[in-house]
Amino acid sequence: MFAAERCGCDLRGGMKRLIALSVLVFVVAFAATLAWKLWPELTRPKYVDPAFRIPSPLDLESIPTASRFDFPLGNENGAMAYNAQRFTESKHLGDDLNGIGGENSDLGDPIYAIADGRVLLARDGGPGWGNVVILLHAYLDNGERKYVQSYYGHVQDMLVHSGETVKRGQQIATVGTANGRYFAHLHFEMREFITPFIGPGYRQDTRGWINPTKFIEAHR
């Protein structure tokens, strides 16, 4: 009788310790998970690379208004250059512009800013892209100020930096091969959005992208 009572007492004490231990384990695990999840947010650097910063309305206002648009390769009318793969051909999001000599004859040729604008991004776009330059232009459409982006892919040398203001016809880069991946050419896109986005190059859904040749021809 006495032994049995003592035994029950031990059992209750053991259960209490087990419950206390379970609660402790739960609390520690919960705190650890919370810390794990929140750590990147708490330690995230306050500085954001200008290349990833969405232009603020104030920045947008300071972009010069482009009066006209030119072609980026060959001469301003697009002479001495041809389009090897047009916008939407095989889901292409831009035009592939080449010097008329073909193959690598245009390697290192100058690429010009198509209009006055601001450099949004100038950096390595990763495998398949090589260096990429993105400009943002402001222009007037029936009196309304609008924005359009020009995108220069696979370039060899970049001659401008993010945040810089550029003039129409200013050399901004040279034609490249995406680090030897292709024959030299300029992958040239125009976009209606303002975020500096490297992009996929090809896509079925072309919303946000516009026909570069048509746009330039309509804004000479």
Ligand SMILES: [Zn+2]
């Ligand atoms: Zn292309």
